[in-house]
Amino acid sequence: MGLPVTSTGTRRARRTGLVFGAAAALLLPTAVPVAAEPTLDLDETSVVEILLEDRDELERLVELGGDIAQLDPVDGGGFVARTVVGPYDQDVYADFTFGDVLHTESDAEERLAEREATIERLRSEGDSDGEVGIRSTGEDLEILRADYFEGRAGDFLSVEVRSALGQDEDFRLTVERDAGPGTEPGDGGSQTLAPFVDVGVYLYHRGQARVEERPERIRVTDPSGATAEAEVTDWLPDPETPGDPLPYTDFVNAYMTPDELYDRIHRIADEYPDIAEVVELPHLTNGYRRHAQAILGVRPDGQGAERGVIVESLAYGHEGGNDIVVDLIDHGDPDAALSVDVEGDEILVRPATDGAGAITTTAAEVVEAVNAEAGDLVRAFTFRGDAGEGVVEAERVRADDRLGAPEEVSREPATVYGLRIGATRDGSKTGVLGYSQEHAREWQTPLVTLETAERLVRNYGVHETTTELVDGLDIFLLPSVNPDGAKHSFYDSPMQRKNMVNHCPTDGPRDQWAVQGGGQWGVDINRNYGTYTLWDGYAGASFDCTGGTFAGPEEEGPLSQPESRNLDWLVDTHDNIAFSMNIHSSGDYFMWSPGAYIADGRVSTPRPSAMEETYFWEASESILGAIKEHRGTVVTPARTGPIIDVMYSAAGNSGDHLWYEHDVFAWNFELGQAGFQPPWEEAHAQGMEYANGLYGMLEVALEHQNDRYRPRSEVTPRPGGYDGPVEISFGTNETAEIYYTLDGGRPTFDSPRLELTGVRGGPESLTIEETTTVHWFAVDIAGNVEGGYDPDGSARNHRRGTWTVTD
Numbered sequence: 162m163g164l165p166v167t168s169t170g171t172r173r174a175r176r177t178g179l180v181f182g183a184a185a186a187l188l189l190p191t192a193v194p195v196a197a198e199p200t201l202d203l204d205e206t207s208v209v210e211i212l213l214e215d216r217d218e219l220e221r222l223v224e225l226g227g228d229i230a231q232l233d234p235v236d237g238g239g240f241v242a243r244t245v246v247g248p249y250d251q252d253v254y255a256d257f258t259f260g261d262v263l264h265t266e267s268d269a270e271e272r273l274a275e276r277e278a279t280i281e282r283l284r285s286e287g288d289s290d291g292e293v294g295i296r297s298t299g300e301d302l303e304i305l306r307a308d309y310f311e312g313r314a315g316d317f318l319s320v321e322v323r324s325a326l327g328q329d330e331d332f333r334l335t336v337e338r339d340a341g342p343g344t345e346p347g348d349g350g351s352q353t354l355a356p357f358v359d360v361g362v363y364l365y366h367r368g369q370a371r372v373e374e375r376p377e378r379i380r381v382t383d384p385s386g387a388t389a390e391a392e393v394t395d396w397l398p399d400p401e402t403p404g405d406p407l408p409y410t411d412f413v414n415a416y417m418t419p420d421e422l423y424d425r426i427h428r429i430a431d432e433y434p435d436i437a438e439v440v441e442l443p444h445l446t447n448g449y450r451r452h453a454q455a456i457l458g459v460r461p462d463g464q465g466a467e468r469g470v471i472v473e474s475l476a477y478g479h480e481g482g483n484d485i486v487v488d489l490i491d492h493g494d495p496d497a498a499l500s501v502d503v504e505g506d507e508i509l510v511r512p513a514t515d516g517a518g519a520i521t522t523t524a525a526e527v528v529e530a531v532n533a534e535a536g537d538l539v540r541a542f543t544f545r546g547d548a549g550e551g552v553v554e555a556e557r558v559r560a561d562d563r564l565g566a567p568e569e570v571s572r573e574p575a576t577v578y579g580l581r582i583g584a585t586r587d588g589s590k591t592g593v594l595g596y597s598q599e600h601a602r603e604w605q606t607p608l609v610t611l612e613t614a615e616r617l618v619r620n621y622g623v624h625e626t627t628t629e630l631v632d633g634l635d636i637f638l639l640p641s642v643n644p645d646g647a648k649h650s651f652y653d654s655p656m657q658r659k660n661m662v663n664h665c666p667t668d669g670p671r672d673q674w675a676v677q678g679g680g681q682w683g684v685d686i687n688r689n690y691g692t693y694t695l696w697d698g699y700a701g702a703s704f705d706c707t708g709g710t711f712a713g714p715e716e717e718g719p720l721s722q723p724e725s726r727n728l729d730w731l732v733d734t735h736d737n738i739a740f741s742m743n744i745h746s747s748g749d750y751f752m753w754s755p756g757a758y759i760a761d762g763r764v765s766t767p768r769p770s771a772m773e774e775t776y777f778w779e780a781s782e783s784i785l786g787a788i789k790e791h792r793g794t795v796v797t798p799a800r801t802g803p804i805i806d807v808m809y810s811a812a813g814n815s816g817d818h819l820w821y822e823h824d825v826f827a828w829n830f831e832l833g834q835a836g837f838q839p840p841w842e843e844a845h846a847q848g849m850e851y852a853n854g855l856y857g858m859l860e861v862a863l864e865h866q867n868d869r870y871r872p873r874s875e876v877t878p879r880p881g882g883y884d885g886p887v888e889i890s891f892g893t894n895e896t897a898e899i900y901y902t903l904d905g906g907r908p909t910f911d912s913p914r915l916e917l918t919g920v921r922g923g924p925e926s927l928t929i930e931e932t933t934t935v936h937w938f939a940v941d942i943a944g945n946v947e948g949g950y951d952p953d954g955s956a957r958n959h960r961r962g963t964w965t966v967t968d
């Protein structure tokens with residue numbers, strides 16, 4: 162590793178330059194090993210491309226606590242992981258290869274300036290079901306998907322194929338495509354598919370290529386010469402008849418702070434009391450506040466660790482902690498004894514001296530004396546568990562919480578607010594939840610929930626679909642789940658992802674922020690939930706208190722944070738909530754469970770049933786079709802599906818918690834390709850298009866609630882006589898599950914069920930080897946059973962058929 166950076170880009174990872182600014186650079190120890198040539202040299206926290214050769218490297222990055230903002234597979238295997246790296250943790254990633262620096266904290270300043278200017282101006286103005294048309298002709302090759310789509314970036318063909326040989330070797334598949342009706346495979350060109358292997362487990366081959374014409378058919382060939390053909394289906398085609406456009410849209414003008422978001426939803430509830438109310442979540446956050454710290458002796462790079470003394474105020478910074486001064490005095494008196502006096506907010510440390518008046522007191526001695534004499538004001542500790550045997554140096558330091566928000570921004574524990582919209586809010590209607598900003602720095606995500614809220618109330622009674630949604634559903638929208646972190650991101654540390662609580666021990670990096678700057682403390686809310694967690698051995702989170710995916714203190718267990726408990730409370734209290742969307746950035750993803758696996762053997766959390774998986778793909782079409790309507794953004798098939806199939810494992814995430822623990826259809830958006838805090842024009846467009854998507858989910862939920870139709874199943878080939886084993890497959894007129902028996906028994910919900918043939922596969926079929934009567938019924942996603950059959954009753958009005966096999 163450590164290859165030189167050669168590609169061109171907007172902004173390169175600098176390979177030379179000063180690390181901590183000129184003054185600090187002079188303090189760098191000269192003993193830095195020259196062989197370890199720095200490949201990255203950041204002076205502020207940045208989103209950096211890390212170029213990963215394969216899944217192993219990705220796993221290593223995740224294991225190091227890599228704060229991955231977006232993960233893009235690249236042709237030829239490997240990934241580009243857009244990763245948040247700070248100047249003080251870049252060493253951790255030293256042996257990775259870096260690409261461009263995409264986004265820095267200074268960019269956030271531009272965003273804020275833009276926001277200020279806007280506020281100023283405003284003031285002054287007052288298919289995808291995996292079966293249709295897809296046919297496998299080769300035993301070794303199963304074409305899972307062949308999707309054509311037209312998007313903003315051009316026209317593409319995306320293909321996914323499972324190969325029976327895939328487990329063993331790292332080989333490519335060739336896809337030849339025709340050039341439209343009447344042409345042959347190959348006439349339209351060809352593309353290759355690379356294996357998608359995750360933690361050593363082969364899943365399928367996949368690849369996407371730009372095409373000139375819409376191909377009708379493809380032929381896939383493997384290295385052994387086996388082939389398979391399939392028809393190409395349309396992914397998110399433009400609707401033939403445009404929908405019913407919303408009269409009123411576009412209610413967001415600028416990025417908004419949590420206080421502004423909460424004010425806004427209160428105003429909506431005031432203005433529309435018949436259809437909207439504010440929901441106050443019960444668990445207060447810890448607050449946008451910190452204890453102030455003063456650091457003596459130790460340098461940002463850890464130099465001087467042995468003489469380092471950290472003093473932390475007991476009061477929060479704004480409650481007096483910021484007034485505390487520690488004065489370690491070079492008094493020059495010979496043969497003095499160590500003493501500590503407190504005068505008001507000042508802690509005066511007079512170190513012991515030798516006969517010449519030179520200081521002899523060690524850091525450990527200062528720590529002990531400060532704790533003994535000033536223990537009402539502060540706690541003191543040595544640097545990260547160092548024995549503190551170095552002799553201290555004179556220094557006068559003021560403690561600081563380094564929180565820069567204006568005074569009117571509350572430091573107190575915060576109430577998290579949501580907005581509940583619906584004409585009937587008594588729990589009798591299907592509940593739908595949209596929540597955003599679990600991750601503080603994802604400033605554009607609240608725009609989606611807020612825009613959706615505004616559209617619902619302002620188009621109610623005016624627009625037919627909106628009126629149906631508000632009349633028929635019980636909608637919960639949480640614009641900012643993590644307000645403390647969001648304030649910190651706005652006012653101090655743009656790359657803040659987590660909440661604000663410092664769980665680091667005094668013999669660990671508890672001083673990290675005060676010594677090093679940057680917001681690295683806090684718990685990753687989206688790893689702190691209670692199902693399939695890091696505590697259970699699932700991958701993609703860490704117990705490192707400064708790691709990007711810190712799941713919370715190990716001893717406290719999951720759901721330790723008020724932010725995650727709030728969401729859990731909401732779905733627990735309102736058990737009519739049956740659909741949810743967890744809104745993040747970035748990458749243009751649409752995902753669902755499973756969202757985690759145990760890395761060893763890639764043991765996934767339970768997969769959705771065949772029906773559920775098919776239902777999710779169907780829902781994708783309307784949700785993603787709605788997104789595309791705004792400006793042609795296509796969430797591609799490769800970025801649609803279970804989190805672990807299209808991205809990575811994320812132990813303890815909220816989507817899994819809602820799906821497995823609360824039986825909610827729990828989905829996830831990742832907005833845009835432009836990272837966090839894109840320029841306003843882009844953020845605005847993302848807010849609009851994904852609000853369309855959230856509307857799409859509301860329509861899916863309403864349709865689910867209104868589904869009173871019983872499914873009908875059909876079997877091919879039909880029952881009858883066959884002169885050899887026969888493979889029968891079931892179809893249904895709507896998405897439904899098939900339960901069956903082969904022993905003549907009455908089918909129930911405990912009977913075997915047709916499952917999927919594997920990751921991204923279609924439903925399985927049954928092979929009848931000898932004469933058998935199959936008994937079965939279909940049940941749809943809303944629980945309607947074929948023919949009114951009651952699986953829990955005793956009547957035998959289910960479906961049955963006999964296939965007679967003669968040799």
Ligand SMILES: [Zn+2]
Pocket residue numbers: 599600603745746
């Ligand atoms: Zn996120």
